[in-house]
Amino acid sequence: MSDEDFAHFARMHDGRWSDQTKAVMLRFGTDKLNLNRAWAGATQFWSCPCCKRTKPEIARLTSSGVLLCAIESHHDHLGDTAGDRFKEITGTSEEREFIIQREHAKHGMLQFVERFQRTLICIDCNVGEAAAKDLLGNVADDTFMLRKREFSFSPMEIAGFIKPAANKVHELDADAVRSTWKRVKPDIIDRMDFCERMARRFVNGKNRREVAIGTRERLEMDDRLMIMEQVREARPELSRGNSIATRVMIRSVARDAVRRSARPKTKPAMRAITDADYAKLDAANAGQKHWPRAGDDWRCACCHRTKREICRRSNKKVWHAKIHTLRDWIFDETEPSARYWRAPLENTNLMIVDHVPALVCQDCRHIVSEIQRMDDGVDYNALTMADMADSISSIVAHQLHEIDYQFAIQRAHENGDIVAAVEAYHVHEQEVRSQMERLKSFVKRHRCSMEEARDHYAYVYAKAVEEELAEGHAFMNWMIAEGRRFEQRRLHE
Structure with a gap:
Protein backbone atom coordinates (compact mmCIF):
# COMPACT_ATOMS: atom_id res chain seq x y z
CA MET A 1 0.00 0.00 0.00
CA SER A 2 1.45 3.40 -1.00
CA ASP A 3 1.81 6.27 1.48
CA GLU A 4 -1.09 8.04 -0.23
CA ASP A 5 -3.37 5.00 0.07
CA PHE A 6 -2.22 4.41 3.64
CA ALA A 7 -2.91 8.04 4.57
CA HIS A 8 -6.48 7.58 3.32
CA PHE A 9 -6.85 4.26 5.18
CA ALA A 10 -5.55 5.67 8.50
CA ARG A 11 -6.81 9.22 8.03
CA MET A 12 -6.85 11.50 11.07
CA HIS A 13 -3.80 9.71 12.48
CA ASP A 14 -0.10 10.39 12.02
CA GLY A 15 3.00 8.51 10.93
CA ARG A 16 6.03 8.57 8.68
CA TRP A 17 3.55 8.27 5.80
CA SER A 18 1.32 11.28 6.65
CA ASP A 19 1.34 14.60 4.78
CA GLN A 20 1.65 16.52 8.04
CA THR A 21 4.79 14.65 9.11
CA LYS A 22 6.35 14.99 5.66
CA ALA A 23 5.62 18.74 5.65
CA VAL A 24 7.36 19.24 9.01
CA MET A 25 10.37 17.20 7.84
CA LEU A 26 10.57 19.38 4.73
CA ARG A 27 10.38 22.53 6.86
CA PHE A 28 13.32 21.38 9.00
CA GLY A 29 15.25 20.06 5.98
CA THR A 30 15.80 16.50 7.24
CA ASP A 31 14.99 12.99 6.06
CA LYS A 32 15.61 11.41 9.48
CA LEU A 33 12.66 10.86 11.78
CA ASN A 34 12.07 9.60 15.32
CA LEU A 35 8.28 9.21 15.71
CA ASN A 36 6.93 7.15 18.60
CA ARG A 37 3.77 5.10 19.16
CA ALA A 38 1.84 7.74 21.07
CA TRP A 39 2.47 10.33 18.35
CA ALA A 40 1.24 7.85 15.74
CA GLY A 41 -1.83 7.00 17.80
CA ALA A 42 -2.88 10.60 18.49
CA THR A 43 -4.85 12.43 15.81
CA GLN A 44 -3.13 15.00 13.62
CA PHE A 45 -5.07 17.74 15.42
CA TRP A 46 -3.93 16.70 18.92
CA SER A 47 -2.40 19.39 21.11
CA CYS A 48 -0.57 18.99 24.41
CA PRO A 49 -2.87 19.65 27.39
CA CYS A 50 0.03 21.23 29.33
CA CYS A 51 1.77 23.59 26.90
CA LYS A 52 -1.14 23.80 24.38
CA ARG A 53 1.25 23.33 21.43
CA THR A 54 0.09 21.49 18.32
CA LYS A 55 2.04 18.65 16.75
CA PRO A 56 3.86 20.88 14.21
CA GLU A 57 4.86 23.15 17.13
CA ILE A 58 6.07 20.24 19.27
CA ALA A 59 8.29 18.56 16.65
CA ARG A 60 11.92 19.66 16.93
CA LEU A 61 15.30 18.88 15.42
CA THR A 62 17.90 17.12 17.58
CA SER A 63 21.61 17.90 17.47
CA SER A 64 22.12 14.87 15.24
CA GLY A 65 19.67 16.19 12.63
CA VAL A 66 16.76 13.90 13.52
CA LEU A 67 13.22 15.26 13.66
CA LEU A 68 11.87 14.25 17.07
CA CYS A 69 8.10 13.66 17.15
CA ALA A 70 7.32 12.24 20.57
CA ILE A 71 4.35 12.17 22.92
CA GLU A 72 4.62 10.53 26.34
CA SER A 73 2.08 8.72 28.50
CA ASN A 204 -8.73 -6.60 59.56
CA GLY A 205 -11.05 -8.43 57.16
CA LYS A 206 -13.01 -5.45 55.85
CA ASN A 207 -13.87 -4.21 52.35
CA ARG A 208 -14.12 -7.66 50.76
CA ARG A 209 -15.99 -8.07 47.47
CA GLU A 210 -17.76 -11.23 46.32
CA VAL A 211 -16.62 -12.31 42.87
CA ALA A 212 -18.78 -13.97 40.23
CA ILE A 213 -19.19 -17.75 40.56
CA GLY A 214 -18.19 -19.71 37.47
CA THR A 215 -17.55 -17.78 34.27
CA ARG A 216 -18.25 -14.08 33.90
CA GLU A 217 -21.35 -13.30 31.86
CA ARG A 218 -20.70 -11.24 28.74
CA LEU A 219 -23.53 -9.09 27.43
CA GLU A 220 -21.69 -7.11 24.73
CA MET A 221 -23.50 -6.99 21.41
CA ASP A 222 -22.50 -4.22 19.05
CA ASP A 223 -21.49 -3.90 15.43
CA ARG A 224 -17.77 -3.53 16.08
CA LEU A 225 -17.55 -6.62 18.29
CA MET A 226 -19.50 -8.78 15.85
CA ILE A 227 -17.42 -7.59 12.87
CA MET A 228 -14.14 -8.20 14.74
CA GLU A 229 -15.29 -11.72 15.66
CA GLN A 230 -15.81 -12.41 11.96
CA VAL A 231 -12.44 -10.90 11.05
CA ARG A 232 -10.58 -12.95 13.66
CA GLU A 233 -12.34 -16.12 12.58
CA ALA A 234 -11.28 -15.49 8.99
CA ARG A 235 -7.76 -14.29 9.95
CA PRO A 236 -6.70 -16.04 13.19
CA GLU A 237 -3.25 -14.41 13.00
CA LEU A 238 -4.89 -11.08 13.89
CA SER A 239 -5.89 -12.33 17.33
CA ARG A 240 -4.12 -11.81 20.65
CA GLY A 241 -2.23 -8.56 20.19
CA ASN A 242 -1.49 -8.80 16.46
CA SER A 243 -4.45 -6.69 15.36
CA ILE A 244 -4.99 -4.43 12.37
CA ALA A 245 -4.32 -1.43 14.62
CA THR A 246 -1.01 -2.96 15.69
CA ARG A 247 0.03 -3.36 12.06
CA VAL A 248 -0.91 0.25 11.35
CA MET A 249 1.22 1.31 14.32
CA ILE A 250 4.20 -0.64 12.99
CA ARG A 251 3.90 1.15 9.65
CA SER A 252 3.62 4.53 11.40
CA VAL A 253 6.52 4.68 13.87
CA ALA A 254 10.11 5.57 12.97
CA ARG A 255 13.35 5.20 14.93
CA ASP A 256 15.89 6.82 12.60
CA ALA A 257 17.75 8.23 15.60
CA VAL A 258 19.05 4.76 16.39
CA ARG A 259 22.24 3.52 14.70
CA ARG A 260 22.34 6.29 12.14
CA SER A 261 25.50 8.16 13.18
CA ALA A 262 28.70 7.42 11.30
CA ARG A 263 31.11 5.09 13.06
CA PRO A 264 34.02 6.96 14.67
CA LYS A 265 37.44 6.43 13.20
CA THR A 266 39.89 4.18 15.01
CA LYS A 267 43.27 5.84 15.49
CA PRO A 268 46.53 3.96 16.02
CA ALA A 269 47.63 3.45 19.62
CA MET A 270 50.58 5.37 21.01
CA ARG A 271 52.04 2.29 22.67
CA ALA A 272 50.82 -1.31 22.56
CA ILE A 273 50.85 -3.61 25.55
CA THR A 274 53.66 -6.19 25.48
CA ASP A 275 53.00 -9.93 25.64
CA ALA A 276 54.59 -10.08 29.08
CA ASP A 277 52.48 -7.22 30.47
CA TYR A 278 49.32 -8.68 28.95
CA ALA A 279 50.03 -12.12 30.44
CA LYS A 280 50.50 -10.50 33.85
CA LEU A 281 47.24 -8.52 33.54
CA ASP A 282 45.37 -11.57 32.26
CA ALA A 283 46.45 -13.58 35.29
CA ALA A 284 45.50 -10.74 37.65
CA ASN A 285 42.03 -10.53 36.07
CA ALA A 286 41.32 -14.25 36.43
CA GLY A 287 39.21 -13.52 39.50
CA GLN A 288 36.97 -11.02 37.69
CA LYS A 289 33.46 -12.17 36.84
CA HIS A 290 33.44 -11.28 33.14
CA TRP A 291 37.08 -11.21 32.03
CA PRO A 292 37.52 -15.03 31.94
CA ARG A 293 34.22 -15.39 30.03
CA ALA A 294 35.55 -13.25 27.18
CA GLY A 295 37.71 -15.40 24.94
CA ASP A 296 40.78 -14.29 23.02
CA ASP A 297 38.58 -13.34 20.05
CA TRP A 298 36.27 -11.13 22.19
CA ARG A 299 35.54 -7.56 21.15
CA CYS A 300 33.70 -4.87 23.11
CA ALA A 301 30.03 -4.87 22.10
CA CYS A 302 30.13 -1.06 21.89
CA CYS A 303 33.54 0.11 20.59
CA HIS A 304 34.64 -3.26 19.11
CA ARG A 305 38.15 -3.16 20.59
CA THR A 306 39.86 -6.43 21.53
CA LYS A 307 40.86 -7.48 25.04
CA ARG A 308 44.41 -6.30 24.42
CA GLU A 309 43.24 -2.96 22.99
CA ILE A 310 41.07 -2.07 26.00
CA CYS A 311 44.06 -2.35 28.34
CA ARG A 312 45.25 1.04 29.65
CA ARG A 313 48.14 2.17 31.83
CA SER A 314 47.37 4.02 35.04
CA ASN A 315 49.21 7.10 36.26
CA LYS A 316 51.45 4.69 38.16
CA LYS A 317 52.32 2.96 34.85
CA VAL A 318 50.38 -0.20 35.77
CA TRP A 319 48.30 -1.88 33.06
CA HIS A 320 44.67 -2.49 33.94
CA ALA A 321 41.42 -3.46 32.20
CA LYS A 322 37.88 -4.44 33.12
CA ILE A 323 34.92 -5.91 31.31
CA HIS A 324 31.37 -5.08 32.39
CA THR A 325 27.99 -6.44 31.37
CA LEU A 326 25.21 -4.20 30.11
CA ARG A 327 21.81 -5.06 28.72
CA ASP A 328 21.28 -4.47 25.01
CA TRP A 329 17.54 -3.89 24.72
CA ILE A 330 15.41 -5.48 22.02
CA PHE A 331 12.47 -3.34 20.91
CA ASP A 332 9.99 -5.32 18.82
CA GLU A 333 6.69 -3.79 17.82
CA THR A 334 5.61 -7.04 16.14
CA GLU A 335 5.84 -9.27 19.24
CA PRO A 336 2.15 -10.01 19.85
CA SER A 337 2.20 -11.79 23.23
CA ALA A 338 4.01 -9.01 25.10
CA ARG A 339 1.71 -6.41 23.59
CA TYR A 340 -1.37 -8.39 24.56
CA TRP A 341 -0.46 -9.12 28.16
CA ARG A 342 1.74 -6.17 29.13
CA ALA A 343 0.47 -3.18 27.13
CA PRO A 344 -2.76 -2.62 29.14
CA LEU A 345 -0.68 -2.32 32.32
CA GLU A 346 2.34 -0.43 31.01
CA ASN A 347 0.92 1.85 28.31
CA THR A 348 4.46 2.90 27.29
CA ASN A 349 5.34 4.29 23.88
CA LEU A 350 8.02 1.65 23.41
CA MET A 351 8.05 -1.91 24.65
CA ILE A 352 11.17 -3.94 25.39
CA VAL A 353 10.40 -7.59 24.71
CA ASP A 354 13.84 -9.06 25.46
CA HIS A 355 17.43 -8.19 26.25
CA VAL A 356 20.84 -9.56 25.38
CA PRO A 357 23.61 -9.42 28.01
CA ALA A 358 26.45 -7.53 26.28
CA LEU A 359 30.04 -7.39 27.50
CA VAL A 360 31.62 -3.93 27.19
CA CYS A 361 34.96 -2.41 28.15
CA GLN A 362 35.46 -0.06 31.09
CA ASP A 363 35.78 2.96 28.79
CA CYS A 364 32.37 2.41 27.19
CA ARG A 365 30.83 1.80 30.60
CA HIS A 366 32.46 5.06 31.70
CA ILE A 367 30.26 7.04 29.28
CA VAL A 368 27.14 6.41 31.37
CA SER A 369 28.73 7.16 34.75
CA GLU A 370 30.39 10.32 33.43
CA ILE A 371 27.23 11.89 31.98
CA GLN A 372 25.44 11.11 35.24
CA ARG A 373 28.23 12.94 37.09
CA MET A 374 27.91 15.90 34.70
CA ASP A 375 24.08 15.99 34.82
CA ASP A 376 22.36 14.40 37.81
CA GLY A 377 19.06 14.51 35.91
CA VAL A 378 20.24 11.75 33.56
CA ASP A 379 18.81 8.31 34.27
CA TYR A 380 21.15 5.31 34.32
CA ASN A 381 19.06 3.62 31.61
CA ALA A 382 18.75 6.68 29.36
CA LEU A 383 21.37 5.58 26.79
CA THR A 384 21.09 2.50 24.65
CA MET A 385 24.15 0.66 23.39
CA ALA A 386 23.66 2.40 20.03
CA ASP A 387 23.52 5.80 21.75
CA MET A 388 26.77 5.07 23.58
CA ALA A 389 28.46 4.12 20.32
CA ASP A 390 27.08 7.24 18.61
CA SER A 391 28.54 9.49 21.31
CA ILE A 392 32.11 8.26 20.76
CA SER A 393 34.14 10.73 18.67
CA SER A 394 37.30 8.64 18.37
CA ILE A 395 38.47 5.21 19.43
CA VAL A 396 42.12 4.63 20.32
CA ALA A 397 43.68 1.42 21.57
CA HIS A 398 44.92 1.67 25.18
CA GLN A 399 43.32 5.10 25.71
CA LEU A 400 40.07 6.56 27.00
CA HIS A 401 37.53 7.34 24.29
CA GLU A 402 36.92 10.89 23.12
CA ILE A 403 33.24 11.48 23.89
CA ASP A 404 30.77 14.08 22.68
CA TYR A 405 29.22 14.48 26.11
CA GLN A 406 26.78 17.21 25.08
CA PHE A 407 25.39 14.90 22.40
CA ALA A 408 25.15 12.05 24.92
CA ILE A 409 23.37 14.21 27.51
CA GLN A 410 20.90 15.58 24.98
CA ARG A 411 20.19 12.08 23.67
CA ALA A 412 19.67 10.89 27.26
CA HIS A 413 17.09 13.63 27.90
CA GLU A 414 15.32 12.77 24.64
CA ASN A 415 15.08 9.11 25.58
CA GLY A 416 12.27 9.41 28.08
CA ASP A 417 10.32 6.73 26.24
CA ILE A 418 13.30 4.37 26.51
CA VAL A 419 13.70 5.03 30.25
CA ALA A 420 10.00 4.32 30.75
CA ALA A 421 10.27 1.14 28.68
CA VAL A 422 13.28 -0.06 30.70
CA GLU A 423 11.49 0.64 33.99
CA ALA A 424 8.42 -1.23 32.74
CA TYR A 425 10.61 -4.14 31.63
CA HIS A 426 12.24 -4.31 35.07
CA VAL A 427 8.82 -4.31 36.74
CA HIS A 428 7.69 -7.06 34.37
CA GLU A 429 10.84 -9.07 35.07
CA GLN A 430 10.35 -8.73 38.83
CA GLU A 431 6.72 -9.81 38.57
CA VAL A 432 7.65 -12.81 36.41
CA ARG A 433 10.38 -13.90 38.82
CA SER A 434 7.99 -13.53 41.77
CA GLN A 435 5.36 -15.58 39.96
CA MET A 436 7.91 -18.32 39.22
CA GLU A 437 8.89 -18.38 42.89
CA ARG A 438 5.22 -18.70 43.88
CA LEU A 439 4.76 -21.56 41.42
CA LYS A 440 7.83 -23.43 42.65
CA SER A 441 6.84 -22.87 46.28
CA PHE A 442 3.33 -24.18 45.54
CA VAL A 443 4.76 -27.29 43.86
CA LYS A 444 7.04 -27.96 46.83
CA ARG A 445 4.43 -27.26 49.49
CA HIS A 446 1.64 -29.29 47.91
CA ARG A 447 3.86 -31.94 46.27
CA CYS A 448 2.18 -31.43 42.94
CA SER A 449 3.25 -30.87 39.34
CA MET A 450 4.02 -27.52 37.72
CA GLU A 451 0.88 -27.98 35.59
CA GLU A 452 -1.29 -28.26 38.72
CA ALA A 453 0.33 -25.15 40.19
CA ARG A 454 -0.29 -23.36 36.90
CA ASP A 455 -3.97 -24.32 36.98
CA HIS A 456 -4.29 -22.95 40.53
CA TYR A 457 -2.84 -19.55 39.64
CA ALA A 458 -4.71 -19.47 36.32
CA TYR A 459 -7.95 -19.52 38.33
CA VAL A 460 -6.63 -16.82 40.68
CA TYR A 461 -5.69 -14.56 37.75
CA ALA A 462 -8.98 -15.07 35.91
CA LYS A 463 -11.03 -14.17 38.97
CA ALA A 464 -8.87 -11.18 39.92
CA VAL A 465 -9.23 -9.56 36.49
CA GLU A 466 -12.76 -10.88 35.90
CA GLU A 467 -11.91 -12.88 32.77
CA GLU A 468 -12.65 -16.38 31.50
CA LEU A 469 -10.65 -19.31 32.88
CA ALA A 470 -9.16 -19.94 29.43
CA GLU A 471 -7.66 -16.45 29.59
CA GLY A 472 -6.11 -17.34 32.94
CA HIS A 473 -4.49 -20.45 31.50
CA ALA A 474 -3.16 -18.51 28.51
CA PHE A 475 -1.70 -15.87 30.85
CA MET A 476 0.01 -18.42 33.09
CA ASN A 477 1.48 -20.31 30.12
CA TRP A 478 2.96 -17.03 28.90
CA MET A 479 4.30 -16.14 32.37
CA ILE A 480 6.02 -19.52 32.69
CA ALA A 481 7.62 -19.10 29.27
CA GLU A 482 8.78 -15.61 30.29
CA GLY A 483 10.17 -16.98 33.56
CA ARG A 484 12.24 -19.58 31.76
CA ARG A 485 13.53 -16.92 29.35
CA PHE A 486 14.67 -14.69 32.22
CA GLU A 487 16.33 -17.66 33.91
CA GLN A 488 18.32 -18.34 30.74
CA ARG A 489 19.35 -14.68 30.42
CA ARG A 490 20.47 -14.56 34.05
CA LEU A 491 22.93 -17.41 33.44
CA HIS A 492 24.87 -15.13 31.10
CA GLU A 493 24.79 -11.93 33.20
Missing part, protein backbone atom coordinates in the same frame (compact mmCIF):
# COMPACT_ATOMS: atom_id res chain seq x y z
CA HIS A 74 2.26 10.58 31.81
CA HIS A 75 0.91 8.83 34.90
CA ASP A 76 0.91 9.46 38.63
CA HIS A 77 3.83 7.62 40.25
CA LEU A 78 2.07 8.18 43.55
CA GLY A 79 -0.23 5.33 42.47
CA ASP A 80 2.78 3.02 42.08
CA THR A 81 4.06 4.08 45.50
CA ALA A 82 0.66 3.52 47.11
CA GLY A 83 0.23 0.14 45.42
CA ASP A 84 3.58 -1.04 46.78
CA ARG A 85 2.76 0.29 50.25
CA PHE A 86 -0.65 -1.43 50.19
CA LYS A 87 0.97 -4.79 49.37
CA GLU A 88 3.65 -4.24 52.01
CA ILE A 89 1.04 -3.73 54.74
CA THR A 90 -1.38 -6.46 53.63
CA GLY A 91 1.37 -9.03 53.10
CA THR A 92 1.30 -12.08 50.85
CA SER A 93 -0.42 -15.44 50.83
CA GLU A 94 -0.73 -18.47 48.57
CA GLU A 95 -4.44 -18.65 49.34
CA ARG A 96 -6.14 -17.73 46.09
CA GLU A 97 -9.16 -15.95 47.59
CA PHE A 98 -6.80 -13.65 49.52
CA ILE A 99 -4.94 -12.72 46.31
CA ILE A 100 -8.18 -12.06 44.43
CA GLN A 101 -9.61 -9.90 47.21
CA ARG A 102 -6.37 -7.97 47.71
CA GLU A 103 -6.21 -7.05 44.01
CA HIS A 104 -9.82 -5.86 44.06
CA ALA A 105 -9.21 -3.80 47.21
CA LYS A 106 -5.97 -2.30 45.89
CA HIS A 107 -7.63 -1.29 42.63
CA GLY A 108 -10.47 0.42 44.47
CA MET A 109 -8.06 2.22 46.80
CA LEU A 110 -6.00 3.59 43.90
CA GLN A 111 -9.05 5.33 42.44
CA PHE A 112 -8.91 7.69 45.43
CA VAL A 113 -5.12 7.97 45.79
CA GLU A 114 -3.97 8.78 42.26
CA ARG A 115 -4.21 12.53 41.72
CA PHE A 116 -4.81 12.43 37.95
CA GLN A 117 -5.61 10.01 35.16
CA ARG A 118 -2.96 8.73 32.78
CA THR A 119 -2.59 11.54 30.22
CA LEU A 120 -0.79 12.01 26.93
CA ILE A 121 1.58 15.01 27.04
CA CYS A 122 4.41 16.12 24.75
CA ILE A 123 7.96 14.93 25.38
CA ASP A 124 9.10 18.41 26.46
CA CYS A 125 6.43 18.66 29.15
CA ASN A 126 7.35 15.20 30.38
CA VAL A 127 11.05 16.12 30.47
CA GLY A 128 10.13 19.39 32.18
CA GLU A 129 8.21 17.52 34.88
CA ALA A 130 11.25 15.32 35.56
CA ALA A 131 13.49 18.40 35.66
CA ALA A 132 11.13 20.04 38.17
CA LYS A 133 11.46 17.04 40.48
CA ASP A 134 15.24 17.10 40.02
CA LEU A 135 15.17 20.74 41.10
CA LEU A 136 13.31 19.76 44.28
CA GLY A 137 15.36 16.64 44.93
CA ASN A 138 14.07 14.19 47.51
CA VAL A 139 11.55 16.11 49.60
CA ALA A 140 11.36 15.57 53.34
CA ASP A 141 10.44 17.06 56.71
CA ASP A 142 10.21 15.66 60.23
CA THR A 143 7.29 13.35 59.43
CA PHE A 144 7.38 12.81 55.68
CA MET A 145 9.92 11.59 53.12
CA LEU A 146 9.19 11.20 49.42
CA ARG A 147 11.72 10.40 46.71
CA LYS A 148 11.27 12.22 43.42
CA ARG A 149 10.32 9.02 41.59
CA GLU A 150 7.49 8.33 44.03
CA PHE A 151 5.13 11.07 42.90
CA SER A 152 4.26 13.07 39.79
CA PHE A 153 3.07 16.55 39.02
CA SER A 154 -0.28 16.63 37.21
CA PRO A 155 -0.69 18.06 33.68
CA MET A 156 -2.33 21.22 35.08
CA GLU A 157 0.53 21.65 37.56
CA ILE A 158 3.11 21.19 34.80
CA ALA A 159 1.38 23.93 32.81
CA GLY A 160 1.96 26.28 35.73
CA PHE A 161 5.75 26.05 35.84
CA ILE A 162 6.90 25.58 32.22
CA LYS A 163 7.86 28.30 29.72
CA PRO A 164 6.95 26.81 26.33
CA ALA A 165 8.13 27.90 22.90
CA ALA A 166 7.47 26.40 19.47
CA ASN A 167 9.88 23.63 18.42
CA LYS A 168 12.10 24.06 21.49
CA VAL A 169 12.70 22.39 24.85
CA HIS A 170 10.81 24.11 27.68
CA GLU A 171 12.44 26.36 30.25
CA LEU A 172 11.35 26.10 33.90
CA ASP A 173 10.08 28.70 36.35
CA ALA A 174 11.95 27.52 39.46
CA ASP A 175 9.89 29.64 41.87
CA ALA A 176 6.67 28.24 40.39
CA VAL A 177 7.99 24.68 40.84
CA ARG A 178 8.66 25.27 44.55
CA SER A 179 5.32 26.98 45.17
CA THR A 180 3.49 24.17 43.33
CA TRP A 181 5.16 21.56 45.52
CA LYS A 182 4.32 23.51 48.67
CA ARG A 183 0.67 23.52 47.59
CA VAL A 184 0.35 19.82 46.63
CA LYS A 185 2.43 18.29 49.43
CA PRO A 186 -0.37 18.21 52.08
CA ASP A 187 -2.69 16.49 49.59
CA ILE A 188 -0.06 13.82 48.81
CA ILE A 189 0.51 13.15 52.53
CA ASP A 190 -3.24 12.82 53.05
CA ARG A 191 -3.63 10.38 50.15
CA MET A 192 -0.82 8.14 51.40
CA ASP A 193 -2.45 8.15 54.83
CA PHE A 194 -5.70 7.01 53.16
CA CYS A 195 -3.78 4.20 51.43
CA GLU A 196 -2.37 2.94 54.71
CA ARG A 197 -5.75 3.15 56.45
CA MET A 198 -7.38 1.11 53.68
CA ALA A 199 -4.59 -1.47 53.85
CA ARG A 200 -5.13 -1.89 57.59
CA ARG A 201 -8.89 -2.23 57.04
CA PHE A 202 -8.19 -5.03 54.57
CA VAL A 203 -5.87 -6.75 57.05
